[in-house]
Amino acid sequence: MIILGIDPGLRTTGFGVIQKVGNKLRYIASGTIKSGEGDLPERLKVILDGVAQVAATYKPDCAAIEKVFVNVNPQSTLLLGQARGAAICALVTHELKVAEYSPTQLKQAVVGTGRATKAQVQDMVARLLALPGLPGSDAADALGIAICHAHSQATLSVVTNVHPALSGLRMKRGRLVG
Amino acid sequence: MIILGIDPGLRTTGFGVIQKVGNKLRYIASGTIKSGEGDLPERLKVILDGVAQVAATYKPDCAAIEKVFVNVNPQSTLLLGQARGAAICALVTHELKVAEYSPTQLKQAVVGTGRATKAQVQDMVARLLALPGLPGSDAADALGIAICHAHSQATLSVVTNVHPALSGLRMKRGRLVG
Numbered sequence: 001m002i003i004l005g006i007d008p009g010l011r012t013t014g015f016g017v018i019q020k021v022g023n024k025l026r027y028i029a030s031g032t033i034k035s036g037e038g039d040l041p042e043r044l045k046v047i048l049d050g051v052a053q054v055a056a057t058y059k060p061d062c063a064a065i066e067k068v069f070v071n072v073n074p075q076s077t078l079l080l081g082q083a084r085g086a087a088i089c090a091l092v093t094h095e096l097k098v099a100e101y102s103p104t105q106l107k108q109a110v111v112g113t114g115r116a117t118k119a120q121v122q123d124m125v126a127r128l129l130a131l132p133g134l135p136g137s138d139a140a141d142a143l144g145i146a147i148c149h150a151h152s153q154a155t156l157s158v159v160t161n162v163h164p165a166l167s168g169l170r171m172k173r174g175r176l177v178g
Numbered sequence: 179m180i181i182l183g184i185d186p187g188l189r190t191t192g193f194g195v196i197q198k199v200g201n202k203l204r205y206i207a208s209g210t211i212k213s214g215e216g217d218l219p220e221r222l223k224v225i226l227d228g229v230a231q232v233a234a235t236y237k238p239d240c241a242a243i244e245k246v247f248v249n250v251n252p253q254s255t256l257l258l259g260q261a262r263g264a265a266i267c268a269l270v271t272h273e274l275k276v277a278e279y280s281p282t283q284l285k286q287a288v289v290g291t292g293r294a295t296k297a298q299v300q301d302m303v304a305r306l307l308a309l310p311g312l313p314g315s316d317a318a319d320a321l322g323i324a325i326c327h328a329h330s331q332a333t334l335s336v337v338t339n340v341h342p343a344l345s346g347l348r349m350k351r352g353r354l355v356g
Binding site: 075086092 | 218219220222223226246248249252253255256257258259260261262263264266267268269270271275276278
């Protein structure tokens with residue numbers, strides 16, 4: 001199963017693609033989509049086309065996107081909402097089922113605490129996917145969302161299969177550890 | 179020139195299509211897209227597909243969308259933003275240039291005061307487009323946005339052509355009157 005994770009943003013949208021083979025997670029790709037300096041419709045088109053291109057290239061079986069923080073500035077919240085809407089549109093256009101996870105769920109799944117720092121997320125994502133170096137912050141969040149979704153699927157399999165018997169990854173207190 | 183106006187909303191997205199022939203405005207179509215009761219990605223897909231279908235059916239030359247109010251409830255603002263993002267995605271996918279107007283600009287263009295009521299907008303839209311009855315509130319706003327865009331184009335032609343010589347519509351203090 002190939003999972004596409006998205007960390008939406010108006011300026012920078014992070015994406016991360018991982019593969020779940022049995023109970024192993026394998027890194028496939030990650031990166032960012034920069035929306036540039038155009039007017040809002042142009043920038044939304046960059047996000048739409050960018051996410052669509054990632055989906056067309058890596059042909060994921062499912063997708064997951066981060067629930068965004070409501071900003072203190074309502075205008076920023078509105079802009080972020082539109083960017084997230086564009087990313088979701090690209091996913092549903094590719095007939096992908098889209099799961100949503102909060103930043104707290106992401107951190108809980110990847111680091112083990114909902115109050116983890118960005119650096120901790122980057123570090124754990126690199127460890128869980130055996131990356132040679134740290135991913136950028138946006139890409140790390142996107143990979144983290146994909147891991148969170150894989151984990152959520154694994155948790156479901158615990159319920160049905162009694163024991164996940166994760167090979168390469170271990171599960172500790174309901175989360176995956178390297 | 180065929181203009182598509184959009185009044186975005188998560189639950190109901192209004193659309194209005196008008197044609198500008200010389201300086202006359204002609205009603206073509208209007209209606210609403212209801213996003214239904216699915217989860218957020220499903221609802222955004224309904225909006226995306228609905229607006230895309232309107233664009234494919236009426237083949238507008240340009241589009242205009244209402245700038246939305248920032249809601250007192252940040253979560254509502256975020257949802258509205260995502261719905262608006264989906265509508266804009268459908269427009270830019272059809273290679274349409276998308277103009278944006280605030281509710282105040284809409285009311286100013288259609289009724290002549292930025293503090294007009296919804297009922298006044300409906301009434302003036304019906305008069306300006308010689309409709310046999312009042313359009314619904316969402317469709318009226320969408321038609322109003324299209325009129326606002328046509329008007330904005332007319333204003334530009336005032337600058338270049340000295341006098342718009344609107345036939346059927348008159349311009350008074352920078353706005354169209356029936």
